[in-house]
Amino acid sequence: MEELHKTLKDRDLTVPTVHGKGRSLFTTRDFYPGEVIISQEPYVCVSTQKRCDGCFRTTNLSKCSRCQVVWYCGTPCQKSAWRLHRLECEALSRLDDHKRKSVTPSIRLMLKLYLRRKLQNDKIIPSTAMDNYKLVDALVAHMSDITEEQLVLYAQMANLVHLILQWPEINIKEIAEIFSKFACNAHTICDGELRPLGTGLYPVVSIINHSCLPNSVLVFEGRMASVRALQHLPKGTEVLISYIETAGSTVTRQKALKEQYLFTCVCPLCSKVLVLKGQYDDVRENAILEGYRCKNETCDGFLLRTTDGKAFQCQECGLIKDKEEIKKIATEIKLLSEEASSADYQEAISIYKMIEKLQTKLYHPLSIYLLQTRETILKSLMKLEHWREALAYCKLTIPIYQRVYPAVHPLLGLQYYTCGKLEWYLEDTEEAVISLTKAVDILRITHGTNTPFVKELLMMLEEARAELTYKSSSKEE
Numbered sequence: 001m002e003e004l005h006k007t008l009k010d011r012d013l014t015v016p017t018v019h020g021k022g023r024s025l026f027t028t029r030d031f032y033p034g035e036v037i038i039s040q041e042p043y044v045c046v047s048t049q050k051r052c053d054g055c056f057r058t059t060n061l062s063k064c065s066r067c068q069v070v071w072y073c074g075t076p077c078q079k080s081a082w083r084l085h086r087l088e089c090e091a092l093s094r095l096d097d098h099k100r101k102s103v104t105p106s107i108r109l110m111l112k113l114y115l116r117r118k119l120q121n122d123k124i125i126p127s128t129a130m131d132n133y134k135l136v137d138a139l140v141a142h143m144s145d146i147t148e149e150q151l152v153l154y155a156q157m158a159n160l161v162h163l164i165l166q167w168p169e170i171n172i173k174e175i176a177e178i179f180s181k182f183a184c185n186a187h188t189i190c191d192g193e194l195r196p197l198g199t200g201l202y203p204v205v206s207i208i209n210h211s212c213l214p215n216s217v218l219v220f221e222g223r224m225a226s227v228r229a230l231q232h233l234p235k236g237t238e239v240l241i242s243y244i245e246t247a248g249s250t251v252t253r254q255k256a257l258k259e260q261y262l263f264t265c266v267c268p269l270c271s272k273v274l275v276l277k278g279q280y281d282d283v284r285e286n287a288i289l290e291g292y293r294c295k296n297e298t299c300d301g302f303l304l305r306t307t308d309g310k311a312f313q314c315q316e317c318g319l320i321k322d323k324e325e326i327k328k329i330a331t332e333i334k335l336l337s338e339e340a341s342s343a344d345y346q347e348a349i350s351i352y353k354m355i356e357k358l359q360t361k362l363y364h365p366l367s368i369y370l371l372q373t374r375e376t377i378l379k380s381l382m383k384l385e386h387w388r389e390a391l392a393y394c395k396l397t398i399p400i401y402q403r404v405y406p407a408v409h410p411l412l413g414l415q416y417y418t419c420g421k422l423e424w425y426l427e428d429t430e431e432a433v434i435s436l437t438k439a440v441d442i443l444r445i446t447h448g449t450n451t452p453f454v455k456e457l458l459m460m461l462e463e464a465r466a467e468l469t470y471k472s473s474s475k476e477e
C-alpha cells in the first residue's frame with residue numbers, strides 16, 4: 001500500500017480514512033474543471049452483451065472456437081487477451097453446454113480476477129503500484145451488512161466459480177466475499193454517450209466516495225476510467241463522484257445507495273432532508289419529481305397525502321384528488337407499458353404517446369416519469385429517423401434535464417448534443433449552433449477534448465458556425 005500512497009502523492013492525491021466513510025480520496029493541490037484527477041485501466045473487466053472481450057466493439061465478431069463463450073473482433077484483441085484467456089478457455093472448455101450457458105458476466109469477472117492474480121503471482125504479467133491484487137484485497141465487502149438472500153446468491157455463484165476453476169486452495173467463502181466487493185466497488189463501463197458496455201473493477205478509482213452533488217465525474221475512454229473535476233477543487237478537497245442516477249427524490253436516491261452500497265448518504269442534497277425534515281422546499285422538490293399533480297390543469301401545485309391518508313390534497317389550491325382516481329390512471333399506464341414492451345418501434349411510439357397523455361394528468365410537468373416516457377419516445381423516433389418529431393421531443397426533455405441535473409452534468413451535455421445534431425440535420429443552423437455550443441461547454445469538462453466523440457462534436461460545431469456565417473453573409477449581399 002505504501003507504493004500506492006507514493007504514486008498518489010506524486011499525482012497530488014492522498015487517501016486518509018474518514019470516520020463513517022472509510023478510505024477517501026483527497027486532493028493535495030488545486031484541480032480545475034475538466035482536469036483529469038486520476039485514470040486507471042481495469043484490474044479486470046468483461047462486456048455485458050455480445051461484444052469483443054478486448055475493445056467492446058460489436059463488429060466482425062467471432063467466438064473463441066475452443067470455449068465458445070468469449071467473442072473477439074480480430075487477432076489483435078485476441079492476442080492481447082491470450083495469456084489470461086488461455087487459462088480461462090481451458091477452464092470453460094471443461095464445462096458441459098448447460099453449465100457453460102450459466103457463465104454470466106459476473107462469473108467471468110470473478111474467473112478473470114483469480115486468473116489475473118495467479119498470473120501476477122507467477123510473474124507472468126507484471127504488477128505495479130496501481131495494478132496489483134493487494135488493492136482488491138483492500139476493497140470494502142460489507143459482509144456483515146448484506147442480506148441472507150444476497151449471501152445465498154453469492155454462495156451459489158461462488159460454487160460455480162469453484163467448479164469451473166477447480167482450485168483446491170480457494171474457498172467458497174472467499175469467493176462470496178469478492179462477489180460482495182464487486183457489488184459495491186465495480187463500475188459500469190460506458191461509451192462516450194453513457195451507453196453501458198461492460199463491467200470493470202478499478203481498485204484505485206474505487207477509493208472515491210459518493211455524493212449526490214458530486215464535484216467530479218467518472219467517464220471511460222475504451223476501458224480506461226478517468227475521473228475529471230467538474231468544478232474547481234481547492235487543495236484538501238475530497239474527490240466525490242455519483243454512484244447512482246441522481247435524477248430522483250431523496251428517498252429514491254437513498255434507497256438505491258442503501259441497497260447496493262450499504263450506506264446512508266448525508267451529502268448536502270440528502271441532509272437537506274435529514275436535517276430539515278418536513279421543510280416545504282425539499283418536500284416540494286421531491287413531490288414534483290415523483291409525486292402527483294393537481295387536478296386543476298392550470299394549477300402548478302403538488303399533492304401531499306391528507307392527514308387521514310385517504311386522499312391527496314393540492315398544496316397550492318387545496319383541491320382534493322381521491323386515491324381511486326390516481327389508481328385508475330396508474331393501472332391504465334401499467335397495462336399500456338406491458339403492451340409497449342412487445343411492440344415494434346412504430347407501435348411503441350403510439351402506445352408511449354398514450355402513456356405520456358395519461359402521465360400529464362397524473363404527474364407534474366417536470367416529473368421524472370414523464371421524462372422517462374419522452375426519452376423512450378425520442379429514442380424510437382430516432383430509430384425510425386423521424387427527425388423533426390424527435391427534435392420536438394428532445395426539446396421537451398431539456399427543461400427537465402436542466403432542473404434535475406447540475407449545470408455541468410454529462411447527461412445534460414449529451415441531451416444538448418442530441419438536440420444540436422437534430423437541428424443540424426434539419427438545417428436549423430442557428431439553433432444548432434446554440435445547442436452544440438451548450439453541449440461543448442459541458443462535455444469538454446466531463447469528457448475532455450481528446451475523445452473521438454467530443455472531437456466529432458467540435459467538428460460539427462465548427463461546420464455549423466461556418467455555415468451560419470456563410471448564410472448571414474449571403475443575406476447581407
Ligand SMILES: C[S@@+](CC[C@H](N)C(=O)[O-])C[C@H]1O[C@@H](n2cnc3c(N)ncnc32)[C@H](O)[C@@H]1O
Binds near residue numbers: 184185207261
Ligand atoms: C467504492 S467504495 C468507496 C471507498 C471506501 N470508502 C473504502 O473505504 O474503500 C464504496 C463504499 O464506500 C462507502 N461510502 C461511499 N460513499 C460514502 C458516503 N458518501 N458516505 C458514507 N460512506 C460512503 C460505503 O461503505 C460504500 O459501500
